[in-house]
Amino acid sequence: MRITKFTSELPAVQRGKAIEVQVNGRRAQAFEGELISTVLQAEGISVFGRKHQTGRPSGIYCGMGVCYECLVTVNGAGNIRACQTLVADKMKIETEAQVKP
Amino acid sequence: MSESVELVVIGAGPAGIEAAVAAAQAGAEVTLIDSSPRPGGQYFKQISKAFQSDDHTEHQREAQELFQKLASSNVRVLQDTLVWGIFEGAQPDTWLLTLHGSQAPARLSARAVVIAAGAYDRSIPFPGWDLPGVMTAGAVLTMIKNQRVLPGRRVLLSGTGPLQLEAAAQLVEAGAEVVGVLESASRLIWRGIPYLPALWGQWARMREGWGYLKTLAGARVPYRLGWSVIAAHGEERVNEVVFARLDPQGRPILQSRKTGKVDTVVAGYSLTPSTELFRLLDCEMIFDSGRGGFLPRRNENLETSREGIYAAGDCAGIGGAPMSRMEGRIAGCAAALRLGHGGEDQNHQGKTALRRERRFAKMLGDLFSPPAGLYTLAKEDTILCRCEQVTLGQIREAFTFGAQTITDVKNITRSGMGNCQGRTCGSIIAQIMAAETNRKPEDVRYYNIRPPVHPVPLEVIEEHGAEKAPEREG
Numbered sequence A: 001m002r003i004t005k006f007t008s009e010l011p012a013v014q015r016g017k018a019i020e021v022q023v024n025g026r027r028a029q030a031f032e033g034e035l036i037s038t039v040l041q042a043e044g045i046s047v048f049g050r051k052h053q054t055g056r057p058s059g060i061y062c063g064m065g066v067c068y069e070c071l072v073t074v075n076g077a078g079n080i081r082a083c084q085t086l087v088a089d090k091m092k093i094e095t096e097a098q099v100k101p
Numbered sequence B: 001m002s003e004s005v006e007l008v009v010i011g012a013g014p015a016g017i018e019a020a021v022a023a024a025q026a027g028a029e030v031t032l033i034d035s036s037p038r039p040g041g042q043y044f045k046q047i048s049k050a051f052q053s054d055d056h057t058e059h060q061r062e063a064q065e066l067f068q069k070l071a072s073s074n075v076r077v078l079q080d081t082l083v084w085g086i087f088e089g090a091q092p093d094t095w096l097l098t099l100h101g102s103q104a105p106a107r108l109s110a111r112a113v114v115i116a117a118g119a120y121d122r123s124i125p126f127p128g129w130d131l132p133g134v135m136t137a138g139a140v141l142t143m144i145k146n147q148r149v150l151p152g153r154r155v156l157l158s159g160t161g162p163l164q165l166e167a168a169a170q171l172v173e174a175g176a177e178v179v180g181v182l183e184s185a186s187r188l189i190w191r192g193i194p195y196l197p198a199l200w201g202q203w204a205r206m207r208e209g210w211g212y213l214k215t216l217a218g219a220r221v222p223y224r225l226g227w228s229v230i231a232a233h234g235e236e237r238v239n240e241v242v243f244a245r246l247d248p249q250g251r252p253i254l255q256s257r258k259t260g261k262v263d264t265v266v267a268g269y270s271l272t273p274s275t276e277l278f279r280l281l282d283c284e285m286i287f288d289s290g291r292g293g294f295l296p297r298r299n300e301n302l303e304t305s306r307e308g309i310y311a312a313g314d315c316a317g318i319g320g321a322p323m324s325r326m327e328g329r330i331a332g333c334a335a336a337l338r339l340g341h342g343g344e345d346q347n348h349q350g351k352t353a354l355r356r357e358r359r360f361a362k363m364l365g366d367l368f369s370p371p372a373g374l375y376t377l378a379k380e381d382t383i384l385c386r387c388e389q390v391t392l393g394q395i396r397e398a399f400t401f402g403a404q405t406i407t408d409v410k411n412i413t414r415s416g417m418g419n420c421q422g423r424t425c426g427s428i429i430a431q432i433m434a435a436e437t438n439r440k441p442e443d444v445r446y447y448n449i450r451p452p453v454h455p456v457p458l459e460v461i462e463e464h465g466a467e468k469a470p471e472r473e474g
């Protein structure tokens, strides 16, 4: 959920230009300056990947590029950290590719 | 061919920016390398370029001042650049860094290096800690402050230290339902008395902490001392959390167990220093549990056991932003002096102020380190190494196979060999191994690390033949 309630401690932010991306083949709204993880969260998706060894789901954990739990596929390229990568117009994002070593 | 510079500073957080600016002011030629798109590190992390905000908070003012200092210096800044290896250089007294980034040269040779790599959240494994919806306090702060997105609707926080208070207060401000904040430390007031002198002068910090507590009280969020999450349940995402009171060693008292419905669990048990580059350089390490575990040994100029390699900020011992900034200035000046710039030691004043910050850091470390008993929460089938999906049971098997150090455990089980290079599981497995096999942390040690310290495309590594250190030229 994008935050819409703002306070003096959490001042309002104007997001970038509205753009459109594809998430698992479906169209999704996004804004310039958002991370892939933000768009997936706004779409209500919490499972980003599945472990190839066990099939267990994984999602955002550290949020700062350390843990590699948030890997997704972007425009066909695998192993992209959703928490470190900005969205771009027409980007194709796929979740739940089994993470290969 | 590699480009040669005088000084490289790694990490553009509070310590790195100060180090770079101080060295440049003394006359050194400085390149500052940072993995993020914009400088600031975790503490001064900036919102995306495409976002606009009219943030006039004190924190923001402080950040802007620092960025201004950097912008008006003649430091060359390389953003979006990973340092994936560091080696002894071809010429005597030089260091060779291998980089990955679209704007960056592939190699950089430097006569001195300040490492200011920062820290990340320390994890405690419990059954279900790898379920989506369970995340660190740092993740939540980034989501809210930088992306204005909520991690979930109903949230329980569990951990230790001031960071989770800030995360809880931000969640309340952002409109999430915070069902509680569990602090694993207990008897804080009683235990805090001997440290009262360390609080002297820390008014801004106390005001900040008080502000968070007020926000939480206003939203009627319970704050419990001596409690912790002990398990999370759910199929594809956490939907139920189990928590309990802790005994004085930090083990859960099962009779006190309670459950609650949540969609998010935030776990933040203080911080772990980012020590990969020191380990790669084979710097001498010391163990200090209150400052985050294994740390590079440094002299009073913040130089490590390897000549010309300096360490500043949280990567060399958790101490927070003010301490990091002081250390950055000291390391930057010392490195410049080594390179023949700047005059007499201008750091005298800085070193006195640093002692005060260190007292405060010691207090936080002593009061808010995760108690040993928390490391008993994981069960046989709990995953400890997420990347390679290695369970506690498999780790224990490695103990019985005769593993002496956690590098042996790594070789037997593959723990720590995945994408994160053991950053998440290293200190956890070391702690469990020390406790269960009756060894000292100094004997269990830390994972050996090899380049690349971040996964980089294979072509990048092949170009360097980085399985060994790049060959010495000439």
Ligand code: FES
Pocket (backbone or CB within 6 Å): A059, A060, A061, A062, A063, A064, A065, A066, A067, A068, A069, A070, A071, A081, A082, A083, A084
């Ligand atoms: S959530 Fe840890 S790397 Fe993205």
